[in-house]
Amino acid sequence: xxxxxxxxxxxxxxxxxxxxxxxxxxxxxxxxxxxxxxxxxxxxxxxxxxxxxxxxxxxxxxxxxxxxxxxxxxxxxxxxxxxxxxxxxxxxxxxxxxxxxxxxxxxxxxxxxxxxxxxxxxxxxxxxxxxxxxxxxxxxxxxxxxxxxxxxxxxxxxxxxxxxxxxxxxxxxxxxxxxxxxxxxxxxxxxxxxxxxxxxxxxxxxxxxxxxxxxxxxxxxxxxxxxxxxxxxxxxxxxxxxxxxxxxxxxxxxxxxxxxxxxxxxxxxxxxxxxxxxxxxxxxxxxxxxxxxxxxxxxxxxxxxxxxxxxxxxxxxxxxxxxxxxxxxxxxxxxxxxxxxxxxxxxxxxxxxxxxxxxxxxxxxxxxxxxxxxxxxxxxxxxxxxxxxxxxxxxxxxxxxxxxxxxxxxxxxxxxxxxxxxxxxxxxxxxxxxxxxxxxxxxxxxxxxxxxxxxxxxxxxxxxxxxxxxxxxxxxxxxxxxxxxxxx
RNA sequence: CGGGGUGUAGUUCAGAUGGCUAGAACGCUACGUUCGGGACGUAGAGGUCGCUCGUUCAAGUCGAGUCACCCCGACCA
Numbered sequence: 001x002x003x004x005x006x007x008x009x010x011x012x013x014x015x016x017x018x019x020x021x022x023x024x025x026x027x028x029x030x031x032x033x034x035x036x037x038x039x040x041x042x043x044x045x046x047x048x049x050x051x052x053x054x055x056x057x058x059x060x061x062x063x064x065x066x067x068x069x070x071x072x073x074x075x076x077x078x079x080x081x082x083x084x085x086x087x088x089x090x091x092x093x094x095x096x097x098x099x100x101x102x103x104x105x106x107x108x109x110x111x112x113x114x115x116x117x118x119x120x121x122x123x124x125x126x127x128x129x130x131x132x133x134x135x136x137x138x139x140x141x142x143x144x145x146x147x148x149x150x151x152x153x154x155x156x157x158x159x160x161x162x163x164x165x166x167x168x169x170x171x172x173x174x175x176x177x178x179x180x181x182x183x184x185x186x187x188x189x190x191x192x193x194x195x196x197x198x199x200x201x202x203x204x205x206x207x208x209x210x211x212x213x214x215x216x217x218x219x220x221x222x223x224x225x226x227x228x229x230x231x232x233x234x235x236x237x238x239x240x241x242x243x244x245x246x247x248x249x250x251x252x253x254x255x256x257x258x259x260x261x262x263x264x265x266x267x268x269x270x271x272x273x274x275x276x277x278x279x280x281x282x283x284x285x286x287x288x289x290x291x292x293x294x295x296x297x298x299x300x301x302x303x304x305x306x307x308x309x310x311x312x313x314x315x316x317x318x319x320x321x322x323x324x325x326x327x328x329x330x331x332x333x334x335x336x337x338x339x340x341x342x343x344x345x346x347x348x349x350x351x352x353x354x355x356x357x358x359x360x361x362x363x364x365x366x367x368x369x370x371x372x373x374x375x376x377x378x379x380x381x382x383x384x385x386x387x388x389x390x391x392x393x394x395x396x397x398x399x400x401x402x403x404x405x406x407x408x409x410x411x412x413x414x415x416x417x418x419x420x421x422x423x424x425x426x427x428x429x430x431x432x433x434x435x436x437x438x439x440x441x442x443x444x445x446x447x448x449x450x451x452x453x454x455x456x457x458x459x460x461x462x463x464x465x466x467x468x469x470x471x472x473x474x475x476x477x478x479x480x481x482x483x484x485x486x487x488x
Numbered sequence: 489c490g491g492g493g494u495g496u497a498g499u500u501c502a503g504a505u506g507g508c509u510a511g512a513a514c515g516c517u518a519c520g521u522u523c524g525g526g527a528c529g530u531a532g533a534g535g536u537c538g539c540u541c542g543u544u545c546a547a548g549u550c551g552a553g554u555c556a557c558c559c560c561g562a563c564c565a
Contacts, residue, residue: 088563124565158489158563165564226565238565277565308524346525353525364524374524488565 019292019355020045020279021162034160034167038276041355044300045279046170050150052202052297053172053274056194060187062146062174067129069151070119075127078252085219086123089156093119121154126220126245126271129175130253137177137267140259144187145177163280164237164488171275177255177267181246184268188244191272192225195240198274203282204295204406205229206414207239208437208483210462215449218271222246227274228461228483230414231284234435236461236485239281242272286406292356293378295406296399302334303395304352308345308364321363324373324388328361331392332399353378358402359395379405418483424472431456431486438484441469448473458484 020042038046054064070093077083097113122128129147137145154168174191178184192209199205212224221243229237249255250266258264286293296302305325309317321337329335338348352360362374372387375395379402386394417436421427430438442448442460451473453459464481471478 085564153565155564157565159561169565171565241565273565275565306524310523341523344523344525344527346523346527348526349524350526362524366524 020283034157034165036162036166038170041300042279045282045294045298046276048298048300049202049278050172053198054148054150056198057148057172057174060146060174060190060194061144062148062176064150065147066149066151067125067132069122071122071125071128073118073120075131076120078127079220079249082126082220082249086155089158090123091121091154091156093121122151123153123155124271124273125149125151125153125173126175126249127253130249130255130269133175133177134253134255137255137257139257140179143177143179143257143267144183146174146187147176148172148174161488163283164277166276169276171273173271173273176270177250178269179257179259179265179267181268184246184270185244187270188223188225188242188272191242191270192227192240195227195242195272195274199227199229199239200407202295202297203278204297204403204410205281205285206407206411208414208462208464210464210483212241212462213442213444213449213460213482215446216460218243220245220248222248226462228437228485229281229285230417230437230485231281231488232287232413233284234417234486235488236437237277237281237284237488238461239278240272240274243270245269245271285410287356290381291354293406294356294358296358296403299356299358300334301336301352301355301357302399303328303332303336303359303361304357305335305337305361305363306345306348306352307337307339308362310365313365313368317363317365317368320368324361324363324391327388328392328395331396358399361395377402379409421472422469427452427472427484428456431458435486437461439464439481440472440484441467441478442480442482442484443471443474443476443478444480445471445474452484457486459487461485461487 019039021036021038058064073092076086076090094115095109095111095113096115097110098107099110101108129149133145136142150170150172152168152170156167157165160166176184176187178187196207196209199207206229208228210225212226216226217224218241223244225242225244226238227240229239231237245268247266247268249269255267255269256264257267282295282298283292286295305321305328307317307321318339321339325335325337338352340348343351349360356378358378360376360378362376364374367373367385370385370387372385373391374383374385375398376383377398414437417434418439419430419436420439421430422440427438427440430436438458442452448471449460460482462483464483466479467481469478469481470476472484
């Protein structure tokens with residue numbers, strides 16, 4: 001198996017992510033591909049991400065709920081551009097029963113069990129949720145309605161990549177319904193802000209967020225906003241979106257309410273989501289040649305203690321190590337002592353480095369003698385010796401500083417790799433070389449956008465700001481500056 | 489769907505011009521010696537060579553078909 005294509009720096013990466021995911025070993029002759037198995041260590045990272053994100057989502061006044069995996073074809077086909085956007089990547093359920101094959105070779109689909117109406121495995125849940133919403137909402141008193149769902153979804157993409165584009169993925173999708181456009185617009189921006197803050201504070205990632213161009217919009221949205229992160233190879237990764245759906249879905253799903261004046265009107269909606277792709281963003285952004293580097297907030301193991309001893313000192317060192325463990329655990333969550341006897345010290349160092357554990361505490365005879373420990377921080381690989389007085393709070397502070405160091409590193413990288421560009425030659429040259437984010441004016445025409453994409457593979461990622469300049473492609477005057485990049 | 493490539497041990501791969509009982513490294517198991525940066529020794533377990541048909545005295549090796557997977561495009565979070 002080759003893992004080319006997901007490396008932050010060419011090779012070395014392939015083995016790092018294998019601690020987190022595995023290829024789905026599907027049955028022989030299965031045409032299912034591009035699914036991934038998330039291993040326990042990887043899932044623990046996801047759970048930490050979920051926990052932090054869920055708290056923030058609830059902070060927006062949103063409640064969790066769950067809707068069906070299957071969407072009747074008729075629901076799905078109601079919003080024209082939505083169908084058009086997703087039609088080519090849907091898994092369809094056509095039958096509900098199997099039977100034994102006549103030649104005894106196993107089971108086959110029972111043709112008599114054909115569904116009256118096909119079911120779509122959700123590629124996103126707008127349609128199935130909004131059908132329900134139309135029955136929940138009748139009055140202004142029912143609004144705003146704010147629902148979030150944690151779920152798996154399926155998009156049958158032609159080409160998959162571990163983490164970045166898997167056939168099935170886990171995500172969170174927020175859906176809100178409002179009585180007017182000002183309020184729903186505000187919600188869209190609030191969600192966007194929540195995501196960019198989340199990226200900063202939890203994932204230690206600096207990102208660009210902003211409005212998407214017409215061609216990059218979500219299928220069925222009036223406007224789409226996106227959060228874009230920069231990977232080490234200079235490509236951009238969109239890891240979150242927030243959509244202003246206007247009344248597009250309300251009109252086809254008949255989501256109407258009576259306002260305070262007794263007038264009936266269609267509601268205004270938003271939807272927004274982030275997925276397991278975030279984990280890909282974290283891995284690809286922070287990893288180095290030694291393996292993963294996890295931001296402490298999402299690291300399942302934040303501190304690993306490695307006792308180092310000879311037979312003669314074994315008991316003393318282990319006892320000291322356990323004492324240190326309980327001292328740190330009193331203040332810090334996620335402390336692990338690696339006292340496996342059957343692995344060598346070097347192996348352990350390597351293993352936890354590879355897994356991105358933020359702090360390693362080494363405890364040996366030398367440390368015992370001076371009543372201290374040796375610690376190594378994963379972000380810089382700096383080694384230092386600290387005394388055991390107030391070790392818990394010191395480690396806690398160090399975790400904070402690792403978290404903020406990763407963020408400032410990410411900010412610096414983003415700044416360094418963002419270039420304001422005014423000539424198309426320069427634009428092309430940059431994208432052939434180091435890539436990164438390019439800020440340039442664009443007239444807004446599809447011809448220019450397509451031309452740029454054809455020449456360079458770069459697309460508009462999001463609106464950068466307003467000003468005055470000339471379209472990088474056709475040189476017509478424009479007031480809008482966009483962020484361009486080659487996307488994943 | 490187009491272009492390219494690959495199927496041999498758990499994994500990564502070697503097995504020119506067909507030839508004896510199919511190999512290596514890593515991993516795995518047991519025992520011993522080790523342990524401040526991926527330890528070492530000894531002994532072991534592990535394979536219908538993707539599948540089918542054909543050519544041949546003889547097929548992992550040649551031919552045809554088939555299935556699966558990977559990479560590069562188009563499409564996308």
